[in-house]
Amino acid sequence: MHVTRLEARGFRRFAEVNLLPAPGINLITGENGAGKTSLLEALHLMAYGRSFRGRVRDGLIRAGDPALEVFVEWQEARRDQRRKAGLRHSGQEWVGRLDGASVSQLGELCAALAVVSFEPGSHSLITGAGEIRRRYLDWGLFHVEPDFTPLWRRYTRALKQRNALLKARARDGQLDAWDHELAEAGEPLTRRRHQYLDELQPKFSALAAELAPGLGAVRLDYLPGWRRDEFPLADALLLARERDQLASYTSVGPHRADWRIAFGGLPGREALSRGQAKLTALCALLAQAEHHAAIRGEWPVVALDDLASELDRNHQQRVLERLLASKAQVFITGTDPPPALASMQVELTRFHVEHGLLGELPQSS
Ligand SMILES: Nc1ncnc2c1ncn2[C@@H]1O[C@H](COP(=O)(O)OP(=O)(O)OP(=O)(O)O)[C@@H](O)[C@H]1O
Numbered sequence: 121m122h123v124t125r126l127e128a129r130g131f132r133r134f135a136e137v138n139l140l141p142a143p144g145i146n147l148i149t150g151e152n153g154a155g156k157t158s159l160l161e162a163l164h165l166m167a168y169g170r171s172f173r174g175r176v177r178d179g180l181i182r183a184g185d186p187a188l189e190v191f192v193e194w195q196e197a198r199r200d201q202r203r204k205a206g207l208r209h210s211g212q213e214w215v216g217r218l219d220g221a222s223v224s225q226l227g228e229l230c231a232a233l234a235v236v237s238f239e240p241g242s243h244s245l246i247t248g249a250g251e252i253r254r255r256y257l258d259w260g261l262f263h264v265e266p267d268f269t270p271l272w273r274r275y276t277r278a279l280k281q282r283n284a285l286l287k288a289r290a291r292d293g294q295l296d297a298w299d300h301e302l303a304e305a306g307e308p309l310t311r312r313r314h315q316y317l318d319e320l321q322p323k324f325s326a327l328a329a330e331l332a333p334g335l336g337a338v339r340l341d342y343l344p345g346w347r348r349d350e351f352p353l354a355d356a357l358l359l360a361r362e363r364d365q366l367a368s369y370t371s372v373g374p375h376r377a378d379w380r381i382a383f384g385g386l387p388g389r390e391a392l393s394r395g396q397a398k399l400t401a402l403c404a405l406l407a408q409a410e411h412h413a414a415i416r417g418e419w420p421v422v423a424l425d426d427l428a429s430e431l432d433r434n435h436q437q438r439v440l441e442r443l444l445a446s447k448a449q450v451f452i453t454g455t456d457p458p459p460a461l462a463s464m465q466v467e468l469t470r471f472h473v474e475h476g477l478l479g480e481l482p483q484s485s
Pocket residue numbers: 131132133134150151152153154155156157158159179180181182183426454455
């Protein structure tokens with residue numbers, strides 16, 4: 121898929137911005153603080169329902185403006201279909217529209233537009249909290265398995281209910297029903313996530329061998345959130361009940377799941393340098409994009425924020441060559457064009473941002 125229009129109003133420093141990108145490589149340059157990252161952030165917001173650097177209260181809405189609006193149009197090659205989505209926040213709540221109709225859940229927008237973003241905070245996918253890694257798996261599954269979303273919603277709802285009952289000190293009989301519901305949704309949800317991670321493994325290994333060969337062979341392990349090899353989720357919930365009643369929350373289940381990367385050449389993920397953690401995160405994101413392409417028949421949009429400061433020239437080149445071969449639409453930002461691009465004879469569509477104003481530069485290669 122490729123984005124044909126990205127519009128934002130009242131977003132970060134932009135009063136109004138309108139970007140008409142090309143299907144191939146789009147390079148956005150500008151000085152520090154000009155607004156380059158904000159453009160990718162707006163795209164990410166539409167594709168994930170959240171920013172990669174903060175919430176609304178952290179300044180997504182332009183100072184002095186009543187609301188922010190983001191509008192994206194994109195083309196799906198698979199169905200030769202043009203699609204559009206809008207998102208608005210006026211300080212109270214998000215309102216979303218997809219293909220001209222209101223959406224009841226922002227998740228509907230997120231499952232429609234597929235964007236993979238690599239940005240300065242991406243290493244947290246490897247070194248950060250388990251929630252980030254769960255979200256990564258779920259985002260992939262929202263896109264490649266249409267019946268994953270209802271399953272995920274069912275589990276999330278049951279978890280909310282069980283936690284509310286635990287807080288209200290409800291009787292065992294009331295908890296039984298929600299334990300049953302959690303297990304009914306949680307078991308298949310776990311199987312899907314586990315299988316998805318297994319499917320990512322060969323893609324991840326191939327990317328790691330190319331981008332981070334010094335780290336050795338890669339293994340991805342799924343940690344389900346309870347001792348699944350010993351008993352089913354229903355039993356785990358029952359066994360944990362007394363403890364959960366004391367703590368007023370559910371301590372076992374897929375909401376506590378995680379996954380782990382083990383490299384043959386390293387003792388543990390803590391042994392990764394920050395640069396290696398970034399490369400590993402990039403491998404994870406590209407593996408997900410390749411998997412998406414294999415199942416859906418087209419690449420997600422790939423957004424690489426500040427590529428030159430994230431990767432050395434050699435790694436930039438390897439990543440860009442891979443993306444060029446994929447025919448994915450790519451957005452790259454930087455204060456200057458990344459050095460690897462200069463030597464690659466790539467056809468580029470160039471934009472320049474200055475003090476929150478965007479202009480298109482003549483095409484270059
Ligand atoms: N809510 C807001 N209202 C007005 N301006 C804002 C708001 N939030 C951020 N900004 C401004 O937007 C700019 C941040 O833009 P952004 O991070 O996209 O820049 P950038 O071009 O990626 O910079 P860098 O190269 O330094 O990473 C800063 O100048 C910041 O002061």
